Amino acid sequence: MDKKEFRVLTKYWFLKGKNTVEAETWLDAEFPDTTPGTSTIKDGYAKFRRGEMSTEDGERSGRPKEVVTDENISIK
Template sequence: MDKKEFPVLIKYCFLKGKNTVEAKIWLDAEFPDTAPGKSNIKDC
């Protein structure tokens, strides 16, 4: 997945009520090879 698309997915997670840990777990499960790190999720 393109790195430019992850901020949109992270925003989707937050709109669904997920916190940073839950968002990271979801992204790791869906995109194991390309998921951003926890610090990148906090910066969005």
């Protein structure tokens, strides 16, 4: 499973009123090879408690996806 799917499952357990230990125990039982770490689940719960209910990746600062190089600059 990918990160977004685990975020959705973590949100589901949060909305059911379960704590992080219960969520982690269930995820580990169902997906033993790919379960996210404890801190990832706790970070997700903290985000949901703050009211940030999106399961999408957030914007990140840093290097742009496309870089200007001599190869992608057309000289007229």
